[in-house]
Amino acid sequence: MTQLRDFNAAAAKWDEEPRRVKLASEIADAIIATIPLSTEWDALDFGCGTGLVTLQLAPNLQSVTGTDSSSGMINRLEAKIHDGGFSNVRAELCNLENGDLPTGRYHLITSAMTLHHIAEIVPLLRSLKTLLHPGGWIALADLESEGGRFHEDPTGVFHHGFSSEELSAMLAEAEFSSIAITTATKVVKNNQSFPVLLATAQSI
Numbered sequence: 786m787t788q789l790r791d792f793n794a795a796a797a798k799w800d801e802e803p804r805r806v807k808l809a810s811e812i813a814d815a816i817i818a819t820i821p822l823s824t825e826w827d828a829l830d831f832g833c834g835t836g837l838v839t840l841q842l843a844p845n846l847q848s849v850t851g852t853d854s855s856s857g858m859i860n861r862l863e864a865k866i867h868d869g870g871f872s873n874v875r876a877e878l879c880n881l882e883n884g885d886l887p888t889g890r891y892h893l894i895t896s897a898m899t900l901h902h903i904a905e906i907v908p909l910l911r912s913l914k915t916l917l918h919p920g921g922w923i924a925l926a927d928l929e930s931e932g933g934r935f936h937e938d939p940t941g942v943f944h945h946g947f948s949s950e951e952l953s954a955m956l957a958e959a960e961f962s963s964i965a966i967t968t969a970t971k972v973v974k975n976n977q978s979f980p981v982l983l984a985t986a987q988s989i
């Protein structure tokens with residue numbers, strides 16, 4: 786089995802990398818531009834890390850829960866919620882790959898740059914679908930197929946990005962509908978440009 790990545794070790798300095806902060810912000814912008822968010826909606830940000838996307842989406846939603854399997858990441862998000870007074874944001878430690886599910890039902894589930902760290906994606910998508918209200922949205926942002934050039938350290942990287950066709954097929958297999966794939970943005974790393982796809986779908 787491929788070793789898992791130690792995100793706890795990365796959590797403290799996660800936000801110090803400008804490339805990550807810019808990418809998360811551009812992904813949040815793409816989600817806001819693509820999905821008709823409502824301040825009556827409750828959202829879940831899966832693999833939220835330190836909450837870069839979670840916190841940017843929060844003003845457009847009734848509530849948003851950031852969930853992550855790394856206690857280091859969740860601790861960072863909890864500190865940011867406390868320091869920033871984000872009253873409609875909460876953080877929940879949870880590893881969905883282990884079959885654990887966060888509490889609550891949601892109108893929207895988002896995920897940014899987490900899918901490539903998930904070995905078996907379709908079972909995870911099926912689990913996430915059970916958390917959605919009927920008609921609820923999912924928005925998954927991740928690297929377009931990149932041939933293994935993006936990560937210098939391949940630990941815990943199960944997919945070298947995804948093609949539009951792969952994302953569509955996985956969402957269809959998990960019985961999502963209204964599937965659409967767009968290019969959200971691109972991330973530049975080591976002088977190379979990597980497109981980032983945004984897959985959206987609904988639970989009807």
Ligand SMILES: C[S@@+](CC[C@H](N)C(=O)[O-])C[C@H]1O[C@@H](n2cnc3c(N)ncnc32)[C@H](O)[C@@H]1O
Binds near residue numbers: 837903
């Ligand atoms: C590349 S980081 C992205 C973090 C954040 N979404 C961002 O854009 O800054 C991937 C995150 O997914 C989390 N993660 C990986 N596998 C997970 C799992 N099975 N369940 C929950 N979170 C997971 C990691 O702990 C890490 O915080």
